[in-house]
Amino acid sequence: MRSGHNWILIPLMLVLSMNFSFAQEKLVSGLVIDQDAVPLPGVSVVVRGTMRGVQTDFDGNYSISVSEGEVLQFSFIGQKTLEITVGASFVINVTMEEDVEALEEVVVQGYRSATREKSSIASQTLTSQTIENRPNANVIQTLSGQVAGLEINTATGQPGASPTVRLRGINSINGNTSPLFIVDGTPVDENNFKSINPQDIASIDVLKDAGATAVYGNRGANGVVYIKTKQGAYNTPLQINYTGILSFNSLQKNDYNLMDSQQQLTLENERGAGRGATLTPAEIAATPTFDWADYFFRTGLTQNHNLSLSSGGERFSQFTSLGYFDQEGILRNSDLKRFSIRNNVGGTSANDRFRYGTNISINFSKSNDPNAIGTQAVNQNYIIGAYNSVPYITPDDYVDGASLLDPLVFANTPLFLIDRLRNFTLLREELKMIGSFNASYKIQPQLTANLTMSADYQNEFLTAARRPESFNALLFGGAENPTSGFQQQASTRQFSYNQVTSLNYENSWGDHSVDAGAYMEYFKAHFRQFGYTANGLDPKTFYPGDGSGLIPVRYDSDAEALLFVDTANAESLDAGLFSYFAQVDYDFARRFGFTGTIRRDASYRFSASNKWATFYSLAGRWNIHNEAFMEDLPFDQLKLRASYGKAGNQRIAGGGYFTAPDLTRNFYATGTGYGGFNSIFLSQIANTTLRWETVAQFDVGVDFEVFKRRLRGSVDYYKKETTDLFQSRPVSAINAVTSLNANIGSLTNQGFDFTASYQLIRSSEPEGFNLVLNAVGNFNETNVGDIPTENGQRGNPDGITGTRNGGILNEYFVIRYAGVNPANGNLLFLTADGEVTENPNADTDRVWLGKNLIPKWQGSFGFNMDYKGFFLTTQFNYVTGVDRMDFDLQTFQDPNNIGTFRTSRDLLRAWTPENRITDIPSYGASNRDAYTFVSDRYLREADYLRLRFLQVGYKFPQRYLEHTGISRLQIFGNAENLFTISKWRGFDAEAQTNTNLLYPTPRIFSVGFEIGF
Amino acid sequence: MKNTKNLLTVILVFIGLTACNDAIDIDQKGRLDAETAFESVDDLQAGLFGVYDQFDITPDIAFQSIFTDELSIGFDNGGQGLADYGFVLNAGTTAPETFWVNGYVQLNFANRLIEAAENLSAEKIAEDPDTYNQILGETYALRAWGHFILLSYYSTDYTDDNALSIINLDFVPTIDQQLLRNTNGETFALIESDLTKAAGLLNGDLGVKRINADFITALRARIAAYREDYVAAASLAEELIAKYPLASRLDYEDMFLQDSDGEVIFKLERTNNDNYDDQGQTGSPAAGGWAGSCFAFVDATITGSPYFEMGRSLFNLLDPADIRYTVNVAPSSLIDPDYETNQNPELDILVIQKYPGSEGQPLMNDLKVFRVSEMYLIQAEAAVAQGDLGLAASLLKEIRDARFGTDTPLPVLGTSTLAYAAILDERRVELCFEGHRYLDLKRLGTRANKAVSKDAVDCAFNGACSLPPDDYRFTLPLPSVEFNGNPGLREQQNPGY
Structure with a gap:
């Protein structure tokens, strides 16, 4: 009974004490308006130093219990935070002022930030608003069309696959063309974004001109994409947010x-x-049609769950998120599962002079990733099964792998591939951790020392296995590997460490302000890989990834051979960079400013030839809107920018950190030679003059905000020239190679970017109708110069493209197809001189078509609409100037495939003596096979307009959420790639490649909701 | 405060001084510098295996069979090789590039090894001078062979010493060199000089998978026949005929089906896990894998996915009593005697068996380069040229007797044209799928009044049934890839292209 009393007593005391404190408070109410006297709903009104707070209602009114002498904080996005001490009055009306500094989002300048107004660089910032709640595993895919000049091209529908990313054209032929990606100060491998949870991203800054990128030295030539993840805010109570999306x-x-x-x-x-x-006509009529695309492709399901918790105290803030993402690819046996956890913390010392932060994310992903996509292998590439299989064979015809061996016919392609679906595994398991630590110490009020240490670690574990009873194992097994099948496993570890130390000086006097910094950067990366391939599996105990079923090597006296020979492999590579650099930014009265950068950079790649390089840039701005003569004009902002500078590309051979590590030396190698004996052979011819590629860029642009910021945007013109282009220089075959790469030649990229957004309808009512139109675009042309051949032309290895001085990059260089000869059904072509012929010369009748695979215009447009909590967002992507070989169409129109593969109804129009005027040659056309792959017969325009993204949703207004404990709630549905308007006949207009039989990107429908507490 | 400042300064200085070099001056592991690659005779030996490894005749096997009349489209063909099968040949197609580039890789590698051998110190050579000489001798012989293969594809007329040949390469070139074609006379002189050097250096016989004195004799015999220097050809051939008996029927079968040596004078070894132990490029003159992969994906049986089958016109020359029928036609083949009337490819499936596989690996076999039967045929050819049709007939009979295992009738060779035709037909059967047919038609076709002749059923679909031996396509064009780096050579393109 005593304890019973205790139980009752405690709550009683609480009630008592609360009453006691309430007794001293009074109810204060008021109206909050902005500088234009418009009532502001949703303003946060908090009693300073407590968790007590309310929000203003839709008419800008609030009321709160508060004690005399306490301080009320009024805060609202875009307005200056106001603090008012509660006096005797029961009414406190507040007029809030626009906060110019806050409204202008902070712009990343590389190693520092500046306000939009004081920024002299060309860049574009995306916020989480346009990144969140999209169904892509890889955040890069979400960026498609959102940034002017940032080209995102996805050639595969594999979940999480890395798209090709290029900024303002193509700066290199053989080298890396992808921008540098930085996550919270950590340079990361751009090929592993599938491991990063897009929901964690707070903002993405795309740095475009030399003024912004030269500071990255010989990594900055292709632009920089700077990603910031979400941080907790100081003095904020715990906020819990959950998002769930089903796609x-x-x-x-x-x-x-x-x-x-x-x-x-x-x-x-x-x-x-x-x-x-x-077959007889009756038998044919009775045969069912089966569409194999419905078998190999499926409706894939994606689940995406995210939980985030953020909070902050006086001196400490944290953001924690957990994510789970599970996507089934539309192609069977392709999927991605990802678990991610992130913890970002920040803190300051009591005197605020020392600040620190850490950002750590751990991501684990598992992905089934069918290989051999894009190949012609009928027993490997599932896409062939889906597209090219004859419709009269059905899945019911599959018995097992063994029964496909006899008779072995190509028409059974879909059955080979069913067998592979069942018996082949390719699984990638990846652990990726990105961690960074940054600290700063204010030595003097103007002088700060900074340190950023960061690491990017990834370990991929690959398991590939083919079961012994599978068709392919039986087919290729042979006596050497009688119970064939194999298991291959490889562990690839990549670790990179980056450290930046700097001293920064910031001061202002009168109209002058200066921000200067001196920096040192160190980068080191390590690559370690090992693995094995084990031949021979015992089907009774084999399971992919496990070794119980592996059969040991043995000598078989009957075959006089070693059976089940296994192989092992290992590789170790290191890479490093070292740099020091300085940057000075000067501003005069918010009217003029310039930023100067100089960087000395050393790369391990050139240590034996040209170790050090110097890069620089100078950028200037004129904030015209701050001039007196602008006062009466409706400009909120008008800024003219110009910059010129040089940045470099040290990844001249493409690939990652480790490709082509020591091209400056002659090497021989040891390895298998004649008769299996170990041998020594030439492996590399030295290039002793090797150097980085240099990209010089001139940029001039205007940023504007007009009519009370209803119309905002920017326009930039740029011209970039890549010199010392590392490209193949054709050499006579007497050198044992037909080309060697050298730093010769140049590339120019020229064009302009624009972004614009216009608030067509801006309601003065809360929950009124708002409509924003927006558009981004880029026009770019890439031209080639100084081609190192005698005639200034060069063919590419693909046999259909090439480059010539002054021409566009990878221009088609083929024989022109001129239709079908009505007289005999043969194909007609044009000679170089334009004469019609059936037998063109495959070498000399090729002409330059002025077309290529690279877009001229690209970008997006769309609108955002909201009304009473409902919202609708659209994004249409457009691309023009892409001409692409439709070799899928070729397979469907090739009469050689009749009897084996599926063909197009186009063939029904084939030339016959009765049907002479047609676009399909006769089946017996004698010159049909001769020029298929050296003419433009299958060259097609692949321009497109696509509804890339559509989102509709409803955000519950605050008034419905009062007293529910829920602070935010929204539901939404969205669609990606809903429709595409294009002349392209294939499955996916987006893939800019001439490889056919690819895994197309999907159309995605999603529904989701977000709830916050 | 002061301490923190000092600490920061120390960190900055420390990083500046030490970190820099460790990030930039990196020696990757596992690299072998050119300077230290060849430091001993053993290293040269390893280098020699690297040179040998560049030699491969699967491109010859693939191209010479597809482009002539040895094949028909297999029932399991998925489009492989159709252009070559239709006689499509120009500067941009695969064959010219393959033979040109492969050839110069061989020569370049040989030259590098010769240079390395010359730079080896006298003391190191003195440790094992015999092996040193043997290595050098084999390398010179390989260089001679490489030159001859190139010449055989790109020279219009072997008998004309003034005709354009190829670029002679007996040194390590620099990358800016752009050389023009030598003449046949110059190339043959270089070949002969290398063979003479080789003959003087070789001091051991390491079996038929390595270059020995007989390889040199055989190569000289073949060259002499190509140049129509029949006096030399006859005596060189005779020399080998005296040494190597024709294989018995059993040995002949084993030679192909079990990879035994039989009557082989020289062959390239192919073994498990070597660089050619894979499928290579199927249906393409680039080939480069198992020899049998030139015709089938899986194995040399009807269920092995034969994308090329034996041409009907070749099959019709084979007598089932001939051991060559046994070797070349897989027992699982379907033979339709009424193929002409039935016109059903599914009833007439002629599976090529010459490369059934070895060492447990289907389709992988050693590549026979010289067999003694070729020497008989060279001697016969020489006899016809010298007007001795009787000798030619008896040499042909000798081969057939061995192949049939019985006393076959003496062939009747009424005229030299008929005699050449008989020799060409015998070569067609004896050396089928070994990379001879195309060059044989080029050399002997006109003299024998023979052309590429496919059976009508094999070319009904594309109309490409025949190609006369004087067609320009019996000489390969210089490949366009060479013109990129050596544009002056464009002026020396072969006629017709």
């Missing part, structure tokens, strides 16, 4: 007009090939 991924449509079983079999019958050759 449905499906195959996009094609326009190849493929035959059904009746048409296919009838055609086979006519041509005397395949199953149809021996």
